[in-house]
Amino acid sequence: MLLLLLLLLLLLLLLLLLLLLLLLLLLLRLLLLSAR
Known part of the structure; x- marks a missing residue:
């Protein structure tokens, strides 16, 4: 039981x-797009 919980x-x-x-x-993708 404990193992299952873990x-x-x-x-x-x-x-x-x-x-x-x-x-x-x-x-990151959004930042790269906005940087362009």
Whole structure:
């Protein structure tokens, strides 16, 4: 039970990191577009 909970938490963390990375990429792209 505890292991399952830990696994779920890890998965959630990974998803959050992925989301943050996507957001950063979007921001970078916007900045590059606005710089032109």
